[in-house]
Amino acid sequence: MTNGIFSGVLTTSMFFRTVSFGILFVGAARPSAAQSGTELISNPVAQQLGLERMWSTALRVDPARGRVENVVVHRGLIVAQTNTALLQGIDAETGRTYWVTEIGKANYQTQVPAVNDKYVAATNGDTLYLLDRSTGAEIWSQRLGNAPSAGPAISDDRIYVPLDGGLLEGYKIKRERLLDHVPTRFSGTGGTPQSPVTVGNRVLWTTDKGYVYSREQAKELIQFRFRMNDAATAAPLYMSPFVYAASRSGTVYCLDEITGLDVWQAGGVNSFSRPLIAIDGKLFAISETGQMLRLNPLTGIQMWYTTGIAKFLAAGAKNLYLLDAQGRLQVLDAETGGRRGSMPVAGIDLTVRNTSSDRIYLGTSTGMLQCLRERAQSKPLEHTAGFAIAPKPKEGALAPAATDAAPAADVPGSPFGTPAPTPAAPAGEPSANPFGS
Numbered sequence: 042m043t044n045g046i047f048s049g050v051l052t053t054s055m056f057f058r059t060v061s062f063g064i065l066f067v068g069a070a071r072p073s074a075a076q077s078g079t080e081l082i083s084n085p086v087a088q089q090l091g092l093e094r095m096w097s098t099a100l101r102v103d104p105a106r107g108r109v110e111n112v113v114v115h116r117g118l119i120v121a122q123t124n125t126a127l128l129q130g131i132d133a134e135t136g137r138t139y140w141v142t143e144i145g146k147a148n149y150q151t152q153v154p155a156v157n158d159k160y161v162a163a164t165n166g167d168t169l170y171l172l173d174r175s176t177g178a179e180i181w182s183q184r185l186g187n188a189p190s191a192g193p194a195i196s197d198d199r200i201y202v203p204l205d206g207g208l209l210e211g212y213k214i215k216r217e218r219l220l221d222h223v224p225t226r227f228s229g230t231g232g233t234p235q236s237p238v239t240v241g242n243r244v245l246w247t248t249d250k251g252y253v254y255s256r257e258q259a260k261e262l263i264q265f266r267f268r269m270n271d272a273a274t275a276a277p278l279y280m281s282p283f284v285y286a287a288s289r290s291g292t293v294y295c296l297d298e299i300t301g302l303d304v305w306q307a308g309g310v311n312s313f314s315r316p317l318i319a320i321d322g323k324l325f326a327i328s329e330t331g332q333m334l335r336l337n338p339l340t341g342i343q344m345w346y347t348t349g350i351a352k353f354l355a356a357g358a359k360n361l362y363l364l365d366a367q368g369r370l371q372v373l374d375a376e377t378g379g380r381r382g383s384m385p386v387a388g389i390d391l392t393v394r395n396t397s398s399d400r401i402y403l404g405t406s407t408g409m410l411q412c413l414r415e416r417a418q419s420k421p422l423e424h425t426a427g428f429a430i431a432p433k434p435k436e437g438a439l440a441p442a443a444t445d446a447a448p449a450a451d452v453p454g455s456p457f458g459t460p461a462p463t464p465a466a467p468a469g470e471p472s473a474n475p476f477g478s
Contacts, residue, residue, distance in 0.1 A: 081411055082386060082403070088416065090372050090382045092401070096136035097411035100404070101129050103147075108406040111192075112393045115156035117421075118174060119393070119402070121410070126151045126165050130177050133400060134421065136412060140177030144170045153192035153236065155200070160214060162193045162200045169193065169202055171214065186210055186224070190232055196239035199258060201246075203233035209246060211258065227263070229254050235276040235316075240298075245284060247273030253286045253294070255301060265301025269294055274314040280338060280426045285324065287313035293326055295341060307341035320356045320396060322427030323375065327353060331366050335378060338429035345378030354402070355395040357415050358422060362401050364392055370401075398423055 084093050100109050100121050111122045118139075119131040125147040130139040144151070145165025154163035160180070161172040169183045187204040194201045200212045210224040231250025238245045242258045249272045255264040271290035278285040283304060284296045289312045295304040311328035318325040324338040333350040334343055350371065352364040360381060361373040368389065372381040386403060391410070393402035399422040404410035414421075 081409070082384075082413065086384060087413055090370070090384055091416055092413045093416050095134070095400070095412040095414050097409065098131065098136040098138065100408040100410055101127055101138075101141050102408040103127075109391055109404070109408060109410075110151075110406070111153040112391060112402065112404070112410065113154060113156055114393055114395050114397065114400075114402065116158060116397065118156060119410075120154050120156055120161055122151055122154055122163065124151070128154060128161065128163060128172070128177065130161070130174070131410070133398075133412070136410070139175070142172060142177035142179070144172075144179070144182075150188075152189055155193045155195040155236065157195045157197065160195060162195045164189045164193060164202060169200065169212065171200065181216065183212055183222070183224075186226070191234055192236040194237040194239045194244065196242065196244070198242075199239075199244075201237045201239065201244045203235075203237060203246065205232065207232050207248065209233065209237065209244070209256075211244070225258070227254070227256050229263075229266075231272075234274070238277055238279060240279045245277045245279060247275070247277050247286055249273065251288060253277055253284065253296065253301070255284065255298075264299075265296075267294070267296055267301045267303070274312060275316045278317040278319055278426075280319045280322070280324065281428045281430070281432070283338065283429050285317050285319075285338075287317055287326065289314070291328065293317070293336065293341065295338070305341040307336055307343070315352070316394070318353050318396060319426040320375075320424050322429065324429075325353070325361075327351075333363070333373075333378075335375075347373065347378045347380070352392050353394055353396075354392060355399055356424060357399045357418065360415075364389075370403075396424060396426075 081097050082094055087093050102109060102123055103125050107123050107125045109121055110124050113120050114133055117133050119133045121129045126145050127143050129141045144163060145168055149166035152164045154161055159174050161174055163170050167185045167188045169185055171180045173180055185202060187206055190203045190205050198214050202210050204210060207229055209227040212224050213221045216222055229248050230252050231248030233246050233248055243255060245255050247253050251269040251272050253267040257264050269288040270292055271288040273286060274289045275287055282298045284298050287293045291311045291313060293307045297304055311330045311332055313326055314329050315327045324336045327333045327350055331349050331351060334346040337344055349365045350363050351366050354362040354364060356375060359375055361375050363371045365371045368386060369383045370386050371383045374381055388405060389403045391404040391406050395402060399415060399418055401413040
């Protein structure tokens with residue numbers, strides 16, 4: 042094959058299992074409006090919100106039947122996944138394609154991939170694939186015990202895959218002995234419709250029966266199991282020293298990371314099917330019906346509340362970047378929830394939930410991806426989940442800055458205290474707070 046494979050109609054059979062970057066770079070032409078189904082966001086438009094477009098690129102999609110289903114970002118690498126079992130690795134700062142790899146069979150379901158500093162893990166059908174992060178080359182593949190119910194999670198040394206029927210299988214990344222090929226299996230009550238979360242040598246997951254599980258690899262028994270008041274429709278969230286989870290009935294739970302004991306609950310009236318968000322020690326939640334609120338991670342006290350929000354995109358030093366229900370890019374003040382501006386992003390049906398940096402990634406399922414940044418932020422602003430309670434400093438070291446402090450007006454004996462005042466809603470939006478106190 043030569044570089045000419047990208048000049049005509051692309052089909053899955055035209056790709057190598059792994060295509061080198063030298064070939065791909067020739068085919069990485071900037072997409073046109075006809076290719077992407079929408080015009081790129083111009084810099085004059087982006088500058089109205091203090092943003093600029095860093096780059097745009099064309100994703101590898103079979104034009105006859107393909108579409109981009111998921112895009113994930115981890116520490117400088119973007120991995121795009123199509124419905125025809127194609128994975129593409131892209132530099133998150135330049136948009137340059139590093140590699141394209143086809144796994145399994147194009148007509149088998151491919152779940153959202155997981156990425157760490159060395160590897161990419163993805164499933165196709167009932168097979169798990171481990172790829173080299175730098176090259177996209179396949180390291181090994183493994184037949185699973187059943188079809189996966191969601192995408193995998195990856196730690197430094199293990200991959201965890203939720204399966205249909207409620208099992209969770211764990212596989213060692215490095216395989217030096219025959220026993221290393223044998224998975225560990227964890228069972229829970231109910232199925233797992235979302236990817237697990239790894240924290241060091243621990244894996245956390247939720248089920249559609251309303252349970253939150255924590256399991257340490259070195260221990261035979263579940264570390265803790267907690268039952269919520271309804272099914273879990275989003276993955277759990279970790280922010281030391283707590284685990285956070287949300288139920289379909291609209292309750293957010295804060296659990297002790299060691300014991301699983303209930304620290305606080307914050308109730309509402311809407312389901313939280315979207316993942317909770319932790320940015321530098323701040324905790325945010327978005328409901329299915331577009332309510333977004335910021336909660337104090339120590340107490341569950343509501344700090345602010347707004348409406349009309351569909352998806353989280355990224356966070357800058359002071360701003361939150363979100364997609365609203367009308368398909369506009371919204372900018373909110375992270376401290377107050379006040380709206381700072383918006384702009385239309387017509388035709389965008391592919392977004393990236395980026396909690397690791399300030400870069401905003403928007404695109405289309407037909408194969409266009411673009412990156413926006415704050416004009417003053419030439420280098421990416423790296424985020425962490427942070428600490429709900431700051432760790433004790435080492436002897437002689439300065440204590441780190443505190444995260445959200447509980448308001449002074451907290452009601453004695455109440456774990457929820459007194460909610461912070463809700464900012465006035467924009468014109469045409471309800472000012473009532475459905476979450477109450």
